[in-house]
Amino acid sequence: MHFIGIDMSKDTFHVAFDDQTVKVFPNISSGVATFIETLILTGAKKETTTIGVEATGVYHLLLAETLRCKGWCLKVINPLITSRMIKTNSLRRVKTDRTDALAIRKCLLTGAGYEYTDTPEILALKALVQERQTLCGLRATLKQRQHAHSYKARVTKLKLHDSFSKTIITITKEITVLEKKMDNYAKPTQQLLRTIPGVGKTSAAALVAYVSDINRFASAKKLTAYIGIDCRVQQSGTSIHGKGYISKRGNSYLRTLLFNAAFIAQRRNPILRAYFEKKKKEGKHYFSALCAVERKLIHLIYGVWKRETPFEAKWNQPNTTKSS
16 A cells, blocks of 8 residues: 655645655646646556645645545545654654644654545535525624624714624525525435434434535434534543543534524423433533533434435334234
């Protein structure tokens, strides 16, 4: 197997072909084409080559999409993993584009990363979800400023100019437009997930956008860890046993959406409601119990998505068993 590490930046990307050779290419279409040509000249084959890149938000997308279309295997690595590798490799914590590319290559050798599977449809949906997320945050900020502005008007007893109301109305209309557009992408999967009580349009669209391919998660526990609802374990010998807080090392947006979805789910789903009440009786705080419901909900989402079958509310089904 041939492993290649790539450190991306806005204008260039550094490629570590082995432990010593690092080359620089411009982060444009011609630069990506030159990299692929160089890759072929070095004797690399698609069947035996794995390319690793750190998740950078948007800067790695041109390279990733081009390699996907060309049939190369590309793995995306969490920046936290590469950061740990860099610290491990150097006591002086030397950090350059060259050392980052070499560190990413070493991460690949340890099996880190997940295969890039995003299609143009998923990328378009993710762009809409992120745009909606930004506008919702902006609207919330403007509402806070509007409240402070109205309070000043009451205190001064003057009619102050309100520039917030019209802006909030405009943003709300734009959010509605985005939500309608989100429905047009990966429709079957979104509709499938929305059969689960608590999972609405926004949650379903966000799940499809950020998870993309459910098959890249071997189990529901791995999906839970990706979202950041897995418990942190702190144990050492017999003296240190830390409290099991959730890790929060995952997709924070999905975590927030599914927390809200869990609140609705435990009201609509008697099984989750019973589980929620059970946790509260065990002495769990309200939010801790709701977090437990969120984990259960993620397991439901994984099962429905993996099997590709709609959620069935078994408690509503008639009892067909014969009485003795």
